[in-house]
């Protein structure tokens with residue numbers, strides 16, 4: 001297992017050459033670290049599934065260095081999609097479009113669409129450029145666990161299972177990209193992210209269905225995901241101060257992740273404060289969860305954010321991370 005540093009001359013070239021040789025490596029993106037394989041190499045893609053212990057059939061996002069590379073994957077890009085790409089690429093927006101004939105089912109999990117994104121992290125873009133092709137990259141964590149937002153998180157989950165990790169610092173977004181599904185009659189959000197639904201609706205001048213009509217259940221979009229090993233309890237902010245003593249009153253060490261109401265020091269073993277706006281909360285969330293999960297605790301208690309639209313993507317992740325909720329509506 002090689003530890004590469006994007007700041008060291010030659011290391012990004014080294015990463016690209018490992019990909020070219022069919023190895024799998026973790027690379028930074030602005031959202032989370034991805035477990036990269038050459039998208040044109042089926043044997044390398046197979047290693048991604050093995051390393052993550054991810055069931056075959058869970059589709060992978062293809063990462064591009066240039067919007068024009070979309071033509072490798074899609075026959076016809078609808079006209080309304082180009083302004084979207086111009087506005088949001090490179091960036092944390094994945095688009096799902098009907099795939100071109102011949103695109104491997106191994107990548108799409110047999111789905112009719114292919115998921116594409118151009119990452120905004122300069123190191124990811126440089127790696128792609130040096131490779132001269134596209135890469136598939138799921139989040140670089142063991143299946144079902146918390147996504148990594150630093151090279152040390154990657155090492156924690158994947159050491160020994162991948163060829164290298166390319167360290168490009170902490171991810172600036174902190175949660176996975178928004179997935180906009182453009183394979184149906186109307187667009188829909190397949191996974192919420194920091195680029196919100198109403199922003200995309202406004203941009204496209206149309207409204208999306210609340211629940212996409214009779215949507216296929218896509219493997220990979222599963223309820224239990226992003227989970228710490230430690231039992232994790234989510235508490236709505238209005239109940240948090242009164243519920244805390246009750247929840248920590250039992251035996252064992254307690255970790256608290258909060259953003260609004262500081263927990264009394266005597267009641268908790270570890271506490272981490274997140275930002276009080278969605279961007280800062282998202283950027284810090286997985287880092288806090290990884291830290292808590294390593295602190296040998298009996299439980300992690302998380303002060304949930306408000307139930308309003310700007311916090312939707314965070315609620316989505318926390319809903320999957322929490323093994324229990326306390327008084328959540």
Ligand code: TXA
Pocket residue numbers: 029031032033034035058059060061094096107108109111112113114115119137138139140175176177179190191218219220221
């Ligand atoms: O921010 C991100 O998107 C990160 C970074 C590394 O780019 N990647 C990521 O990949 O989150 P992953 O594999 O952990 O999540 C991909 C999600 C899954 O929920 C999968 O089901 C969905 O995208 N997906 C991928 N390809 C699809 C397809 N062809 N059809 C439907 N859903 C797809």
Ligand code: MG
Pocket residue numbers: 138139147
């Ligand atoms: Mg993932």
